[in-house]
Amino acid sequence: MFKTTYLTAVAGLCLATAATAETPKLSVLTYDSFTSEWGPGPAVEAAFEEICACDLEFVGAGDGAALLARLQLEGPRTEADIVLGLDTNLTAAARETGLFAPHGITADLTLPLGWTDTEFMPFDWGYFAFVGNADADAPTSLRELAESDIKVVIQDPRSSTPGLGLLMWAKEVYGDEAPQFWDAIADNIVTVTPGWSEAYGLFLDGEADAVLSYTTSPAYHLIAEEDDSKVAWEFSDGHYMQVEVAGKVAGTDVPELADQFLEFMVSDAFQSIIPTTNWMYPAATPADGLPDGFNTLIAPATSLLKTPEDALAVREEALAEWRAALSQ
Amino acid sequence: MARSAVPIITRIPAVMAGMLVLVLTLGTLIAVAMRAEVGTGLSAADWAAIKFTVSQAFVSALVSIIIAIPVARALARQSFRGRGALITLLGAPFILPVIVAVLGLLAVFGRNGILNAGLEALGLPTFTIYGFHGVVLAHVFFNLPLATRFILQGWLAIPSERFRLAATLNAPVGRLLEWPMLRSVLPGTFLIIFLICLTSFAVALTLGGGPKATTVELAIYQAVRFDFDLGRAALLACIQFGICTIAAIVAWQVTAVDGFGAGLDRVVQRWDGSRFIDFVWIGLAAAFLIVPLSMVVINGIMGLSELPFSIIQAATRSVIVALASAVLCITMALALALQGGRIVSIIGVLPLAASGLVVGTGLFLIVFPFWRPSDLALPVTALVNATLALPFALRSIAPAVDGVVADYGRLMDQLNVTGWTRLRLIILPRIRRPLGFALGLAAALSMGDLGVIALFADENGATLPLAMYRLMGAYQMDAAAGAGLLLVALSLLLFWICDRGGRVDADV
Numbered sequence: 001m002f003k004t005t006y007l008t009a010v011a012g013l014c015l016a017t018a019a020t021a022e023t024p025k026l027s028v029l030t031y032d033s034f035t036s037e038w039g040p041g042p043a044v045e046a047a048f049e050e051i052c053a054c055d056l057e058f059v060g061a062g063d064g065a066a067l068l069a070r071l072q073l074e075g076p077r078t079e080a081d082i083v084l085g086l087d088t089n090l091t092a093a094a095r096e097t098g099l100f101a102p103h104g105i106t107a108d109l110t111l112p113l114g115w116t117d118t119e120f121m122p123f124d125w126g127y128f129a130f131v132g133n134a135d136a137d138a139p140t141s142l143r144e145l146a147e148s149d150i151k152v153v154i155q156d157p158r159s160s161t162p163g164l165g166l167l168m169w170a171k172e173v174y175g176d177e178a179p180q181f182w183d184a185i186a187d188n189i190v191t192v193t194p195g196w197s198e199a200y201g202l203f204l205d206g207e208a209d210a211v212l213s214y215t216t217s218p219a220y221h222l223i224a225e226e227d228d229s230k231v232a233w234e235f236s237d238g239h240y241m242q243v244e245v246a247g248k249v250a251g252t253d254v255p256e257l258a259d260q261f262l263e264f265m266v267s268d269a270f271q272s273i274i275p276t277t278n279w280m281y282p283a284a285t286p287a288d289g290l291p292d293g294f295n296t297l298i299a300p301a302t303s304l305l306k307t308p309e310d311a312l313a314v315r316e317e318a319l320a321e322w323r324a325a326l327s328q
Numbered sequence: 329m330a331r332s333a334v335p336i337i338t339r340i341p342a343v344m345a346g347m348l349v350l351v352l353t354l355g356t357l358i359a360v361a362m363r364a365e366v367g368t369g370l371s372a373a374d375w376a377a378i379k380f381t382v383s384q385a386f387v388s389a390l391v392s393i394i395i396a397i398p399v400a401r402a403l404a405r406q407s408f409r410g411r412g413a414l415i416t417l418l419g420a421p422f423i424l425p426v427i428v429a430v431l432g433l434l435a436v437f438g439r440n441g442i443l444n445a446g447l448e449a450l451g452l453p454t455f456t457i458y459g460f461h462g463v464v465l466a467h468v469f470f471n472l473p474l475a476t477r478f479i480l481q482g483w484l485a486i487p488s489e490r491f492r493l494a495a496t497l498n499a500p501v502g503r504l505l506e507w508p509m510l511r512s513v514l515p516g517t518f519l520i521i522f523l524i525c526l527t528s529f530a531v532a533l534t535l536g537g538g539p540k541a542t543t544v545e546l547a548i549y550q551a552v553r554f555d556f557d558l559g560r561a562a563l564l565a566c567i568q569f570g571i572c573t574i575a576a577i578v579a580w581q582v583t584a585v586d587g588f589g590a591g592l593d594r595v596v597q598r599w600d601g602s603r604f605i606d607f608v609w610i611g612l613a614a615a616f617l618i619v620p621l622s623m624v625v626i627n628g629i630m631g632l633s634e635l636p637f638s639i640i641q642a643a644t645r646s647v648i649v650a651l652a653s654a655v656l657c658i659t660m661a662l663a664l665a666l667q668g669g670r671i672v673s674i675i676g677v678l679p680l681a682a683s684g685l686v687v688g689t690g691l692f693l694i695v696f697p698f699w700r701p702s703d704l705a706l707p708v709t710a711l712v713n714a715t716l717a718l719p720f721a722l723r724s725i726a727p728a729v730d731g732v733v734a735d736y737g738r739l740m741d742q743l744n745v746t747g748w749t750r751l752r753l754i755i756l757p758r759i760r761r762p763l764g765f766a767l768g769l770a771a772a773l774s775m776g777d778l779g780v781i782a783l784f785a786d787e788n789g790a791t792l793p794l795a796m797y798r799l800m801g802a803y804q805m806d807a808a809a810g811a812g813l814l815l816v817a818l819s820l821l822l823f824w825i826c827d828r829g830g831r832v833d834a835d836v
Binding site: 032033036037038039059062063065066068069072073074077079093151156158159164186189190191192193194196197198200201202204205206207208217220221224279320322323326327328 | 373376427430431434435438439440458529530533534535536537538539540542546547549550552553554556636638689692693696697700702794797798799800801802803804805808
């Protein structure tokens with residue numbers, strides 16, 4: 001009796017070892033909504049596993065900012081091979097951890113800006129915008145919004161990446177005059193929420209005329225709900241971009257697989273999943289183009305984006321200005 | 329005190345429970361502080377945050393208990409059909425995820441809410457919920473039911489013989505019976521609600537209207553997530569503990585000890601008071617709590633059909649975690665309550681003063697070198713939730729245990745009824761009502777928790793609240809409302825089953 005159990009156990013162990021040896025595992029640390037079944041995660045997993053002979057595993061960790069904190073907590077002992085979902089406001093801090101390796105990839109990206117970062121590779125991008133109802137009067141600039149009596153909901157830059165994005169947007173447009181802008185817009189802000197979900201929920205419930213979101217948000221309503229009542233307001237100042245990136249963890253035990261994933265990430269197979277799951281623009285427009293509905297979106301003439309180093313450098317000052325103006 | 333009887337029941341469970349609380353609160357804080365680099369100190373903005381945090385928590389707690397006193401009194405005096413159901417339902421706001429509750433409140437008090445629609449129809453100026461008063465309103469919505477339950481238990485713990493005696497002698501019930509009871513119940517209740525409001529940040533931020541409504545917890549959140557300044561996070565967490573300590577000392581200074589003899593555990597009957605005024609209070613409180621809840625239900629029903637299958641799995645996971653957490657919680661609470669004493673009271677409020685984010689982060693730092701966090705997501709969540717619910721359980725169970733020991737301690741000693749027999753035959757039957765309430769509350773609280781799971785869970789380990797947030801993140805607002813409704817329904821069901829089990833033949 002003992003012997004058979006023992007033998008079965010040994011056989012089981014051997015089989016298990018053989019199985020792991022056959023399929024190496026690639027662990028991708030990402031934000032929650034990427035891995036959810038409505039996000040790109042499941043489709044990406046299926047598509048990559050078809051070509052990699054590996055087991056792709058997503059580990060979700062809150063949003064983009066939480067992702068960085070998670071990586072910093074884990075340090076060099078992290079089991080993650082790829083970190084996917086940071087944005088350029090966070091990459092300077094991520095680079096400082098020294099945990100990332102160069103990606104070594106050259107791809108034809110369709111970002112409105114050139115891309116030279118050697119450690120972080122973009123997988124999608126979007127423009128921040130105020131999203132309002134189609135039947136309402138739309139302001140045409142940040143200043144016009146601030147001078148109007150339109151009510152908006154924004155997110156807190158201390159707890160959310162869109163909130164931080166608006167901070168950078170104002171800083172990019174107004175520079176040293178950003179405090180005056182915040183003073184002017186203070187009476188338009190109904191409230192500030194901890195994250196995007198709360199803000200968007202308040203807007204849909206009619207608590208405000210508009211919400212800080214993305215130019216691509218109306219595409220969701222149009223494509224998934226056949227509802228054309230939501231529009232993004234185009235501002236003549238230009239729109240601040242969010243570029244979402246992924247990087248290879250230097251200490252990964254499957255470097256080739258990680259490289260293969262990054263290559264796959266900018267390929268058609270991955271990029272064509274992005275628009276209708278993550279509701280952002282793909283970093284490299286797939287051969288089939290964008291889905292119907294995306295052609296109705298506004299296309300800002302001016303794209304604004306601070307370098308990661310600048311974004312990190314001005315963050316504290318911008319935050320203090322924001323706080324001072326809105327605390328009145 | 330009648331505490332002399334205690335050592336007969338072994339100390340080991342209490343010591344273990346106490347150690348666990350210390351590891352999860354102060355231990356995690358130390359783990360975070362040890363990883364920290366040189367601290368930066370506090371800025372003027374931090375001081376403003378501390379001031380706002382304390383003032384809103386103080387006002388919220390004060391308003392909650394001032395309203396809870398007449399409501400609890402009315403509920404203690406009146407019996408009517410549906411009273412049990414009403415009391416259970418009143419527990420619902422407390423366990424709602426913040427965003428669900430906030431959307432419910434906004435449906436009533438918001439820009440397009442029922443209240444403003446009514447005011448507009450009457451040609452009156454409209455009301456805006458955003459600001460300090462909005463924060464207080466939401467915190468009262470969350471905590472009024474809890475305060476009512478704690479105070480109601482105090483009222484029901486006064487033996488009916490005393491009311492009978494007071495009625496016979498035509499003595500002032502308020503001064504002789506009710507005021508001493510309130511003096512012993514109110515400070516602890518105030519303390520608990522003050523601390524709950526102290527550590528909230530999503531409510532304060534969303535309804536406070538902006539950065540002036542910054543709480544210490546938000547500053548901790550920023551320090552951990554964006555700045556990864558663990559030293560600052562640890563410092564702020566220490567400040568939170570400091571505020572808690574001061575509040576606790578004040579609360580204990582004014583707590584009186586009840587000194588009457590034992591009654592016969594009978595239903596409370598009263599001969600005083602106005603039935604009409606009682607029903608006005610009950611009606612107002614019920615409307616304040618139930619109307620926003622109804623909006624949550626109405627919004628949620630439409631989303632139920634859009635819920636994906638994975639929600640069922642997430643819900644199952646949540647229920648299992650909640651049950652494990654509830655059992656663990658009342659075991660710990662019982663062990664601590666039997667031990668009694670001031671140290672136990674301190675241990676009992678520590679979890680409330682802890683920052684959920686610091687607990688999660690510290691635990692992650694402790695666990696990570698040894699295990700994969702995602703493998704431990706559910707056990708860790710159950711453990712942390714049990715600890716976080718401990719103050720409520722202890723608040724509910726400890727006075728009852730104290731009462732039994734005070735009333736029957738000497739008798740039990742004389743009859744040599746000790747150990748398990750004592751617990752099983754004398755104590756448990758007499759504390760069944762608070763025990764059931766504590767079990768239900770712990771289960772429901774665990775259902776709604778979003779703190780630790782977010783840090784530990786992987787793609788397959790989501791609980792219901794986390795799944796709800798993921799739905800919102802994917803623009804699935806209707807489905808998220810459905811998930812919110814499911815969450816409320818399951819939490820209430822768990823609470824009702826436990827609470828009901830605790831009072832099968834009782835009158836609450």
